[in-house]
Amino acid sequence: MISTEKIKVVISDLDGTLLNSDHKISQYTKTVFQELHNQDYLIIVATGRHHLDALDIVEDLGCPVYLVTSNGARIHSPQKELLFSFDIQSDAIKSVFDLQIDPEITTILFKENLWQTNKNNEKLNSYQKKSKYLPEIVDFKTLEDFESIKFYFTHDNHQKLVDLRDQILEKHPDDFSHAFSLPFCLEFMDKSVDKSVAIAKILEKENFVFEQTISFGDGFNDENMLKSSGKGLIMGNAPESLKDRLSHLEVISTNDNEGVAKYISQQLLNN
Known part of the structure; x- marks a missing residue:
């Protein structure tokens, strides 16, 4: 049982964590989070999604x-005020895109008001069914301005992405986190x-520390957040490699089984 006296902040990822496989938040989860707010817990949602999509x-x-x-490149307050913003400079990204990237890989730039990509990708589009954050297909060979919030690559073959990661890190060992x-x-x-750096900024602003937090995540972009929190919890649907890497952390139920909400209700709200 978690000490309710110690935990004051609840942190959660979205995809694969709060959202089910249909990319929706269940009514039960909404009810639990509203009760968290009623009991004066600070709530932080930390995601790889763009803010126009996540808001x-x-x-x-x-x-x-x-x-x-x-x-972590953007932080918005509960009043939707932009508190922190950081973009990657154009030249740094262009030097990556100048590499020989397998044309089968979908490439994406996260811009402020739209995302630019080299091809239509239905799998990506399914994550943003009702989003105001829309794609624009471009030819990156002719693009002049690469400045972006982040850039990423997607392909069903994980090994292709591993090979690309190694290729990029060989040329840029110290320029990016990934x-x-x-x-x-x-x-x-x-x-x-x-994510953990951005969360630290919020905690400082609200006069809390990581020891007072509980966090939930399912991806490697959640790793530092989970390790930094007073209590880090891994979703049952997370990759086995993440569970192995953070083997000291507890694994809970899956996103499709409302794992986050059920854990909070049973262990934090004592319902």
């Missing part, structure tokens, strides 16, 4: 939350950007 999703929770998006948010999604951010 509508967290609004559906029906309670105020701090929102960390693009893996993570597999999903086995088929390889993301690159500036080396200063991480």
